[in-house]
Amino acid sequence: MNTLNRRDAFRLLGLGALGAAVAACAPDASSGGAPKGDAGAKTFGFTSWSLNEEAQKGAVQAIVDAYAGAKQVKISTASFPYNEYLNQVTLKLRGGQLTGAIQLDISWLAALAAMGKLKDLGAQGAKGGYTDVALSSGQFGGKQLGLPWTTGSIGLVANTEILKKAGVEELPATIEEFEAALRAVAKLGGGITPYAAATKAAQLKDILPWMRTFGSPLLEGDTITVGDDASVAAVEWYKKLYDAELIAPDVDRFDARALFAQGKAAFYDDAIITRGVVAAQSPDKALTGKMAPLARPVLKAGDTPQALLWGHVIVVVEGAGSDAAADFAAYATSDTATVASFFEKVKLPPTTTAGLADPKVSGDTFTTEWTEKITKTATANPFWRYAGYAQIETAIAEQVQAVLVGQSPAKEALAKAAETAKPLQK
Amino acid sequence: MRGRKLSDGQFAWLLMVPGLALFLAIIAYPLVSALVTGFFEQSLVRPGRSFVGLANFADLLGGDFWPVLRNTLVFTLGATIAPFLIGYALALALNAGLPGWLRGLFLFPWVIPGVVVSFLWLWIFNANYGVLNGLLGTHISWLGEPTTAMIAVIVTKTWASFPWMMVMLLAGLQTMPKELHEAASVDGAGAIRRFRSVTVPHMRAIAGIAFLLEFIWNFQHFDTIYVLTGGGPAGATKTFAVAVYDTAFKGFDLGHATALGGLWMLLLLVLMAFYLRKENA
Amino acid sequence: MTATLTRTVPLASAPRRRRPRSRVAAWIAVAVIGVFGLAPIYWLVVTAFTPDDKAFSFPPALFPTEITFDHFTKLAENEQLFGYLVNSVIVSVVTAFLSVLVSAYMAYAFSKFRYRGRKSLMHLILASQLFPQAVLLITLYAVFSATGLLGSYAALILSFTTFTLPLCVWMLKGIFDTVPSTLMEAAAIDGASRWRTLHQIALPLAAPGLVAAGLFAFVRAWNDFIFALTLTDPARQTLPPGLVHTYLGEFQTAWPDLMAASFVVSLPVIAAFMFLQRYLVGGLTAGAVKG
Numbered sequence: 001m002n003t004l005n006r007r008d009a010f011r012l013l014g015l016g017a018l019g020a021a022v023a024a025c026a027p028d029a030s031s032g033g034a035p036k037g038d039a040g041a042k043t044f045g046f047t048s049w050s051l052n053e054e055a056q057k058g059a060v061q062a063i064v065d066a067y068a069g070a071k072q073v074k075i076s077t078a079s080f081p082y083n084e085y086l087n088q089v090t091l092k093l094r095g096g097q098l099t100g101a102i103q104l105d106i107s108w109l110a111a112l113a114a115m116g117k118l119k120d121l122g123a124q125g126a127k128g129g130y131t132d133v134a135l136s137s138g139q140f141g142g143k144q145l146g147l148p149w150t151t152g153s154i155g156l157v158a159n160t161e162i163l164k165k166a167g168v169e170e171l172p173a174t175i176e177e178f179e180a181a182l183r184a185v186a187k188l189g190g191g192i193t194p195y196a197a198a199t200k201a202a203q204l205k206d207i208l209p210w211m212r213t214f215g216s217p218l219l220e221g222d223t224i225t226v227g228d229d230a231s232v233a234a235v236e237w238y239k240k241l242y243d244a245e246l247i248a249p250d251v252d253r254f255d256a257r258a259l260f261a262q263g264k265a266a267f268y269d270d271a272i273i274t275r276g277v278v279a280a281q282s283p284d285k286a287l288t289g290k291m292a293p294l295a296r297p298v299l300k301a302g303d304t305p306q307a308l309l310w311g312h313v314i315v316v317v318e319g320a321g322s323d324a325a326a327d328f329a330a331y332a333t334s335d336t337a338t339v340a341s342f343f344e345k346v347k348l349p350p351t352t353t354a355g356l357a358d359p360k361v362s363g364d365t366f367t368t369e370w371t372e373k374i375t376k377t378a379t380a381n382p383f384w385r386y387a388g389y390a391q392i393e394t395a396i397a398e399q400v401q402a403v404l405v406g407q408s409p410a411k412e413a414l415a416k417a418a419e420t421a422k423p424l425q426k
Numbered sequence: 427m428r429g430r431k432l433s434d435g436q437f438a439w440l441l442m443v444p445g446l447a448l449f450l451a452i453i454a455y456p457l458v459s460a461l462v463t464g465f466f467e468q469s470l471v472r473p474g475r476s477f478v479g480l481a482n483f484a485d486l487l488g489g490d491f492w493p494v495l496r497n498t499l500v501f502t503l504g505a506t507i508a509p510f511l512i513g514y515a516l517a518l519a520l521n522a523g524l525p526g527w528l529r530g531l532f533l534f535p536w537v538i539p540g541v542v543v544s545f546l547w548l549w550i551f552n553a554n555y556g557v558l559n560g561l562l563g564t565h566i567s568w569l570g571e572p573t574t575a576m577i578a579v580i581v582t583k584t585w586a587s588f589p590w591m592m593v594m595l596l597a598g599l600q601t602m603p604k605e606l607h608e609a610a611s612v613d614g615a616g617a618i619r620r621f622r623s624v625t626v627p628h629m630r631a632i633a634g635i636a637f638l639l640e641f642i643w644n645f646q647h648f649d650t651i652y653v654l655t656g657g658g659p660a661g662a663t664k665t666f667a668v669a670v671y672d673t674a675f676k677g678f679d680l681g682h683a684t685a686l687g688g689l690w691m692l693l694l695l696v697l698m699a700f701y702l703r704k705e706n707a
Numbered sequence: 708m709t710a711t712l713t714r715t716v717p718l719a720s721a722p723r724r725r726r727p728r729s730r731v732a733a734w735i736a737v738a739v740i741g742v743f744g745l746a747p748i749y750w751l752v753v754t755a756f757t758p759d760d761k762a763f764s765f766p767p768a769l770f771p772t773e774i775t776f777d778h779f780t781k782l783a784e785n786e787q788l789f790g791y792l793v794n795s796v797i798v799s800v801v802t803a804f805l806s807v808l809v810s811a812y813m814a815y816a817f818s819k820f821r822y823r824g825r826k827s828l829m830h831l832i833l834a835s836q837l838f839p840q841a842v843l844l845i846t847l848y849a850v851f852s853a854t855g856l857l858g859s860y861a862a863l864i865l866s867f868t869t870f871t872l873p874l875c876v877w878m879l880k881g882i883f884d885t886v887p888s889t890l891m892e893a894a895a896i897d898g899a900s901r902w903r904t905l906h907q908i909a910l911p912l913a914a915p916g917l918v919a920a921g922l923f924a925f926v927r928a929w930n931d932f933i934f935a936l937t938l939t940d941p942a943r944q945t946l947p948p949g950l951v952h953t954y955l956g957e958f959q960t961a962w963p964d965l966m967a968a969s970f971v972v973s974l975p976v977i978a979a980f981m982f983l984q985r986y987l988v989g990g991l992t993a994g995a996v997k998g
Contacts, residue, residue: 437820
């Protein structure tokens, strides 16, 4: 061995100390060492994308503050934007950096359930007084992994003022009428996008209800039917609208909302949340009065309009503070006064029978109209049951985008999408 | 004289210990481990993995690899050549006796954080309210069409990196002995002649290094593309870095992501070998 | 006195007698590239001061008719962004120090000693810039996860320090090469240990290079997006992912707010460069010019 002299060794130690100082910046692993699921835990986390959205931030924070104040606990909140949310939550959850309660879109439940870190909330679900539909949106693999926060649907919204200007007196009921209405709006000019449909990959999943409208079941048994004649027809129709500039390139949900709020779009797809969001963004304070939900136009009169079931659930991560977080989740989703006031602020319908019966909710015509026209016929996306759902959707979205920009014909593209999606069905 | 107990070589190795330790932990081990993972089917969200041989590589070579390769090459070449030319022109101009504060002014785009650069150009290229469409009087969806989207990311990256090219090349120009130019002038050489016969040979080394470094960095550039287009539309701007990130952290498919990384490394080795042979020739 | 004198010398080569024609051509080139280089910055600033309803008019007004500070006051009230700023400062400053220290030692060893494996190691370190960081990130995520460092400042600092090594070592080696070995031999004859020679003679002489290397490492850490996006937890996010996570959601449409935030975030880096740019330029190019 060479003779490492004392001074050399000392200097290396100094460097080591610096390293230790750096390591000391690491999160203290022992701080989360409370006994598993300690109901008396005084702190837990709550992750929510709504905290990232101007229109909802205040209302969600109010629930957090109210609970924290009443129970003398500290809730540390975190947020990621919706488009990055699943990705970030998965990374952080796998790395053990997320604990407590997490808001999820019902479509993501399967993906997160596959990680095996979510707590069974059967007890809270049973006594919360939730409606059956709502409760089922939080179930996966026979367990109640999420408590339903809101249950609704994604449908079409129209700006009746623009339609009137364009001479469209009645809301279109068939695809033919819809297209005629779009063309009428296009004639108005003035930079108005007739239909601010999603054309960015992030929300191109909006095309799935249109595929169903054209008659594709999307999934039969375990066979993906994207690529059948009906879905090809749907994409070709979308492409026709795109080429005729009735829908615009590079639009996602946020762009669509902005366009609609600025009075620059006649139609767009959104959840019932639309009214709160548009009201918050629009310079025209009267715009919400001109908004009308409409049943998705059908291929031929008499068909059932297609709508996508939509909702949020709150799940809880197993481990430290999980009992306290579960109690918070139950409070946020089923305390009648809380859900009614939340509805008042952001117009997201509650999930409990008592909440729905609250006069604040039942007296709101936009919501009842929405429920009547859209939610009534809403169905779940069949792909949701696969943990690989988000990737299946991305595979389809990317291929549809390839069709829109003219890279490949619809039939070929959708066949490729189905092929890419097949190994993801697990 | 306590420090004399180590031989010079041992002392040198001692000095390198911290750097080498970091290198092994943060670069060498992860690299080897990633290359191995390419032969497995492994998910980010599920435990366990299974050996699949060359299946991942076969999948990639049967499809996704080629468009990504093409996009990467187009982006890398575009985003290296354009700032090189602009930076060179600017360096020559500034070296022609223009005031020194100009150089500081041109450094601005370079010191603005990359994400901010992307935000800024996202706003400039905005289809509905963007200033570019405003100036041109058009409503082009720059980021919504494959060709314009690629041009847009190249322009953005060019804007962010031409100052660095300028700095490097200007430094090279400033070390050029004045006498060389004066001698050529006396011989009656015009500006273009002098540029070709005096400046270019003098600048060959530093220009080569600046170009090569920028090429290497662009080859794995991520930020601009991820923020501006996310690799879209329809994968038209999906480069290696974006594809690997998406496959691993959005698709959770570590096997394919690392296999793509393996092919990427292989490609680089080929390029390197080619470059070194040319250098040595 | 000499120091103050040299500082007043213009940075570009001193004006010489030139034909006016080439000067005109130079000004034209500067003007054209200047528009490309600076117009976007102008637009950033203008948008940051534009009221929301004016920002969404088309075509946009190139010269503001109305100015508001609303976006900046909103920014000042945003505690979350302040937290990201603090994280960025911590990560970048520590990275800068650590990087200078580690790479100075390494560069010194490469420059002043001859030993087996020196050349190959040097090439390996330099070549590591080629290795795809997106790929390294995949396994680094697992490594940090296994060691409990995931989500910590340390994960970022260690990564950034390592990734800045190649360029910093290369820059500093170039600088140490210019320090005459005779100085060190003289010191050795005077009885100074190698440590003292390194710390009291070589490092002070290389000070401008150290500043340059530190600045480079600082900027690398300050600007990084992909690692910070993946390895941090929400409370330790640095500004780049923090900004993306704040503004690329619902707020994507709030362009004036986003531009105001961008403006503020860029200021510290720009200020640092104003003061230190001559070191950076000198250091960056020392290695390159020497080859």
